[in-house]
Amino acid sequence: MTQSLVDRHDVELAALAAAGGRQEFGELVRRHGSAVRGLLRRMGAQASLADDIAQDAFIQAFERCAEFRGEGTFAAWVKRIAARLYIKRVAKEARYVAEVENEDAAPATDHAGLVDLDEALKALSELERLCVSLCHGAGMAHPEIATALNLPLGTVKSHVKRGLDKLRARLQPQAGQPLGSTQHVG
Amino acid sequence: MSADEFDPDIERLFARAPQMPDAALFIARLEQKLQKGSRVRFLALTLAGTIGGVVAVRETMSVNLGVSEGIVAGNALGQGIHSVSLNTRNAIQTGLDQLGLANLELGSMGGMQLFWIAAGALIVVAAAGVIRLSQDV
Numbered sequence: 105m106t107q108s109l110v111d112r113h114d115v116e117l118a119a120l121a122a123a124g125g126r127q128e129f130g131e132l133v134r135r136h137g138s139a140v141r142g143l144l145r146r147m148g149a150q151a152s153l154a155d156d157i158a159q160d161a162f163i164q165a166f167e168r169c170a171e172f173r174g175e176g177t178f179a180a181w182v183k184r185i186a187a188r189l190y191i192k193r194v195a196k197e198a199r200y201v202a203e204v205e206n207e208d209a210a211p212a213t214d215h216a217g218l219v220d221l222d223e224a225l226k227a228l229s230e231l232e233r234l235c236v237s238l239c240h241g242a243g244m245a246h247p248e249i250a251t252a253l254n255l256p257l258g259t260v261k262s263h264v265k266r267g268l269d270k271l272r273a274r275l276q277p278q279a280g281q282p283l284g285s286t287q288h289v290g
Numbered sequence: 291m292s293a294d295e296f297d298p299d300i301e302r303l304f305a306r307a308p309q310m311p312d313a314a315l316f317i318a319r320l321e322q323k324l325q326k327g328s329r330v331r332f333l334a335l336t337l338a339g340t341i342g343g344v345v346a347v348r349e350t351m352s353v354n355l356g357v358s359e360g361i362v363a364g365n366a367l368g369q370g371i372h373s374v375s376l377n378t379r380n381a382i383q384t385g386l387d388q389l390g391l392a393n394l395e396l397g398s399m400g401g402m403q404l405f406w407i408a409a410g411a412l413i414v415v416a417a418a419g420v421i422r423l424s425q426d427v
Contacts, residue, residue, distance in 0.1 A: 126324065133317050139307035141316065146304070159320050166324060221303040240304045271300060 115174035122169035129166050136179040137162070140186050146225055147190055147237040157193065161186035180243050187242040191252050194234075224274035232267035239264050344385075 109117070109131040121129035140161060144154035165172075165182045172181050225233050234253070238244045246264065250257040310316065 126321070129324075130317060130321065133320055134313070136307075137316050137320075138310040138313055141310055142308040143304075145308075155316060158316070159323060162320055163323060163327065221300075221306075222308065237304075240300055268297060268300065272297070275299075275303070 114178040115172075118169050118172045118174070118178055121166060122172075129162075129169070132165075132178060133162055136182060139179050140182050143183050143237060143241045144186055144190055146222060146233070146241055147187065148194075148230055148233050149190055153193070154190075157189050158186055161189055164189075176243075183242045184244065187238055187244065188252065191234075191238075195254070221271075221275070224271050227274050228267045228270055229263075232263045232270065235260055235263035236267035236271065 109128060112120075112128070112131070114132060114135070117125075117128040117132050121132065137158065141154055141158045144157055145151060149157060161182055164185050172178060225237070228236065231253075235249055238249045238252070239246065244252070246260050247257055249255075250260045253260065
């Protein structure tokens, strides 16, 4: 009996996709598409740009599926491809120079008082947002980010630290609610 | 990431994928792009194969088979092959004439010329591959 796509593990689907399996790859996109798109938006990309880059990242992933050996998760692998594509795009446009900060922003909760990471990220400068997202969203190490962004390692570390401090401040739990325990509104 | 910067709550928030109402549209667009890409690749390969095939056939036809003159048994067979080769050559020449490539005489090129043309093409392909690879890394 053939196993249905939904029951298959990512590694198995990726192996089948590497052999040209479009349906299997479609299942992987269905599973992880939103995560990749979400990461790009959190890195600072506008929605349409984020979607374009996510599409390119998945196309690259399809073409290079054979390289995925299942050492990490498939989602993490595609996220890294997407993050690198975004960095390349941003570097080409020499964009991350504006250090717009929004210190007076209200705590990042929606009308229901739920913790909203995307809202909180808006309080960070462009570089802080990028560094924090690359580190915690794409799982890249500091030296890797420094190389990718062509920045000194110390600068990356301080951006991450400052960004996290701001996030913690913005994401203050309401009435003792622990962070992440509530439903995220994206 | 240093230990003091690790924050499980932040990690957890980042790990959550936001809900995308247009997820189906995203998948459909991606499927379209993948199909378009494979169609372009198929066409490019077909075109390259056809051109290569035409050149190969033309080169083969340019060679004097000498079958009809040899000591090969069965002169009729030799004549047949010779006439087929002439017909094919004429057909290809007509095709090339129609494409405006009447002056394309690969057969008249020396071995070294062909070698350098092939080497140049390989270098261009290799350079394109290296550039593409460097962009990916």
